[in-house]
Amino acid sequence: MVQKSLGFIGLGEAAFNMAKGLKKEGFPVIFAYDKFWNIEPQAALIKKRADEAGVVLAPTLEEMLKHSGFIMSAVSANLALPLAEAAAPYLTAGQIYIDLNAASPMTKEKVSATVHSAGAFFTDAAVMGPVPNYGHKVPILACGNGAQIFHDIFKPYGMDITYIGEKAGSASALKMFRSIFMKGFVMLLVESALAGHRYGVEDEVMASIVETLESEESVAALINGLMCRGVVHSERREHEMDEVIATMQELQMDSIMSKAAKEKLRWCTNQGFREFFGGLPPEDFHDVLTAFDKIIAQKEQAG
Numbered sequence: 598m599v600q601k602s603l604g605f606i607g608l609g610e611a612a613f614n615m616a617k618g619l620k621k622e623g624f625p626v627i628f629a630y631d632k633f634w635n636i637e638p639q640a641a642l643i644k645k646r647a648d649e650a651g652v653v654l655a656p657t658l659e660e661m662l663k664h665s666g667f668i669m670s671a672v673s674a675n676l677a678l679p680l681a682e683a684a685a686p687y688l689t690a691g692q693i694y695i696d697l698n699a700a701s702p703m704t705k706e707k708v709s710a711t712v713h714s715a716g717a718f719f720t721d722a723a724v725m726g727p728v729p730n731y732g733h734k735v736p737i738l739a740c741g742n743g744a745q746i747f748h749d750i751f752k753p754y755g756m757d758i759t760y761i762g763e764k765a766g767s768a769s770a771l772k773m774f775r776s777i778f779m780k781g782f783v784m785l786l787v788e789s790a791l792a793g794h795r796y797g798v799e800d801e802v803m804a805s806i807v808e809t810l811e812s813e814e815s816v817a818a819l820i821n822g823l824m825c826r827g828v829v830h831s832e833r834r835e836h837e838m839d840e841v842i843a844t845m846q847e848l849q850m851d852s853i854m855s856k857a858a859k860e861k862l863r864w865c866t867n868q869g870f871r872e873f874f875g876g877l878p879p880e881d882f883h884d885v886l887t888a889f890d891k892i893i894a895q896k897e898q899a900g
Contacts, residue, residue, distance in 0.1 A: 601750065604665030605629040606680055608643050608652065611697065611728040612671040617650035618733030622754040628653045630661035662687040667695060667747070669722075670708075674700040681708040688715035693743035695720040701773065702766035709741060709765035718743030722758075723768035731757075738768040781854075788854040795848045825878040828885050831865035838862060868892055 603624060605612040608631040616627050629652045633639035647654045655661035662668060662684055670680055677698040688694065694712040696705060696719070705721045712719040720743040725736040736757045739747055741764075748758045761767055786806070793802035812819060827834070838859035845852035873888045 602626040602665050603667045604661040606670045607631055607672040608646055613646040613650055614728045615733040616652050619754050620651040624754050628655050628661045628664050630655045630658045659687045667693050669695045669697055671697045674698045677704055678707050681711045685711050685715040688717040690716040692717040693746055695722050695747055697722045697724055702770040705766040705769045719765055720744045720747045721765045721768045723772035738771055740767040741765040785854050792845060792850050795850055821882050824882040824885060828865045828870040829874055829878045831862040835859055835862035
């Protein structure tokens with residue numbers, strides 16, 4: 598049985614909110630190590646957070662790790678691997694190292710290897726929402742050979758954890774690739790609204806977008822149809838985007854998202870999706886993905 602004590606590497610905003618919530622739910626013992634624990638002006642804030650969350654501050658990383666069955670790394674993404682490497686000499690068999698950092702899947706794989714080399718279990722935990730809003734109940738996707746235990750121990754304390762398998766990096770990959778759409782979608786809306794505003798039709802533009810998104814078909818069917826038609830009709834739509842970009846230039850508006858859309862449409866045309874499907878959109882977006890694999894394989898065989 599894993600020791601039911603938790604240690605945080607870093608006591609920033611995310612760790613503080615999680616620790617505070619877990620403590621209120623009755624989690625027995627929570628430690629934290631933050632390199633600024635005795636360096637002002639950060640030390641005052643760290644002590645305040647520790648007191649408010651009921652967290653015991655450790656003077657060294659080694660001391661915190663010695664007392665913790667579960668370790669959550671909640672630092673900047675660029676520090677995920679260096680801190681795992683710093684922790685490795687003090688990790689022991691049976692401990693579970695949970696990486697909450699917004700790092701790449703490849704970084705998570707390296708952290709996993711580092712943790713495994715010390716005999717501990719690893720969990721890649723992708724945080725899927727703002728921790729200050731949700732606290733310890735923020736949705737988390739978890740994978741790795743320690744993820745199921747992490748899920749089973751912390752679920753009763755109110756954490757919203759979804760186990761997605763043992764392959765380290767999968768959770769972070771899902772989060773990263775989802776961000777392509779979520780962040781891109783927001784910026785597409787901003788560019789569309791600003792251009793519409795410059796021409797005096799912003800409300801009509803937004804209403805038209807809403808009408809499309811609120812169509813009678815489900816969101817899943819809408820997404821499927823948009824993808825399947827989009828790759829087949831990319832060449833015609835690319836030319837339409839040329840007109841969009843020219844209009845934006847006339848209005849002296851930034852068109853970086855429109856230009857990116859045109860380039861991706863050109864990429865689809867160059868892949869030969871239209872020819873592959875005989876000019877007719879496939880039924881399922883998975884067919885597009887399979888076609889991509891086959892097209893790449895054909896190009897590689899052709900040299």
